[in-house]
Amino acid sequence: MSFTSQHLLGIEPLRPEAITEILDLANAYVEQNRKAVRLDPSLAGLTQINMFFENSTRTQASFELAGKRLGAVVMNMAMQASSIKKGETLIDTALTLNAMHPDLLVVRHPQSGAVDLLAQKVNCAVLNAGDGRHEHPTQALLDALTIMRAKGRLHRLNIAICGDIVHSRVARSNLILLGKMENRVRLVGPATLMPPDVAELGVEVYHDMEEGLQDVDVVMMLRLQKERMDGGFIPSEREYYHRYGLDRAKLDFAKSDAIVMHPGPMNRGVEIDGEIADDINRSVIQEQVEMGVAVRMAAMHLLARNMKNQRGVMV
Numbered sequence: 001m002s003f004t005s006q007h008l009l010g011i012e013p014l015r016p017e018a019i020t021e022i023l024d025l026a027n028a029y030v031e032q033n034r035k036a037v038r039l040d041p042s043l044a045g046l047t048q049i050n051m052f053f054e055n056s057t058r059t060q061a062s063f064e065l066a067g068k069r070l071g072a073v074v075m076n077m078a079m080q081a082s083s084i085k086k087g088e089t090l091i092d093t094a095l096t097l098n099a100m101h102p103d104l105l106v107v108r109h110p111q112s113g114a115v116d117l118l119a120q121k122v123n124c125a126v127l128n129a130g131d132g133r134h135e136h137p138t139q140a141l142l143d144a145l146t147i148m149r150a151k152g153r154l155h156r157l158n159i160a161i162c163g164d165i166v167h168s169r170v171a172r173s174n175l176i177l178l179g180k181m182e183n184r185v186r187l188v189g190p191a192t193l194m195p196p197d198v199a200e201l202g203v204e205v206y207h208d209m210e211e212g213l214q215d216v217d218v219v220m221m222l223r224l225q226k227e228r229m230d231g232g233f234i235p236s237e238r239e240y241y242h243r244y245g246l247d248r249a250k251l252d253f254a255k256s257d258a259i260v261m262h263p264g265p266m267n268r269g270v271e272i273d274g275e276i277a278d279d280i281n282r283s284v285i286q287e288q289v290e291m292g293v294a295v296r297m298a299a300m301h302l303l304a305r306n307m308k309n310q311r312g313v314m315v
């Protein structure tokens, strides 16, 4: 037992062995999910509440499916229609839900740190489904599983994370995880889209795609997060695509067997050429979605185990 945490709030506090434990179980779930009968009652009798204060397609759907495949009772709170709109604070909403005795609370929130704060106020396991620009741990785990299955290992790889780094919790969780597993991570993008503390992150930084993609094993593209920009970050989308959009010519600088990743949702023709995104020989974007369900099943299974161990009931 290596993953002993009560919550999954970020990659930062996890030891490499804990990451490996989650990925190993997720890998077994991938095979199980491909079968026609997928019975695994490890969350039977438990209640999972999904609270998404920000829009989500993939993440919310896969958390819902993951809970249902493991036999949990899953409730999606319609946060747009909730009392938050009437001025209730995040903490009051959380306390109200806590009184309904959920076992797992999956939370996405636009403010960095909001999910950690909430975890201190409730007595169930909390999973961070993305908080502001801070962390998105299950995304980094599903990306890691995708890389591991495509490349046969999760260490000593050259990985380029490209594009809008400064606004991206996906980039942050990924560079922490990939660094912990001893890979070489590079950040590639315009200076305006790099975090201010980039020099302290222990990664190489490139402002030119051709140089940045030279000999990499993995090209991870990020969405241009326009909703987090208040103007001035890029000259124009056309110019951005020309310099930083992943097309065939830029991809040719990576290794000939390099894989292409994107967490979705994609802006085709902005950060990635549609033809590359759909190229089944290079793009693993659909695999990332498949791994998402398996990783979320594994994370919730292990959190439920930790919870039962803490309550003194052995599973």
Ligand code: NCD
Binding pocket: 058, 059, 130, 136, 139, 169, 170, 222, 223, 225, 263, 264, 265
């Ligand atoms: C990401 C997110 O919401 O952080 N999407 C996701 O979870 N698949 C990335 C993004 O919105 O660009």
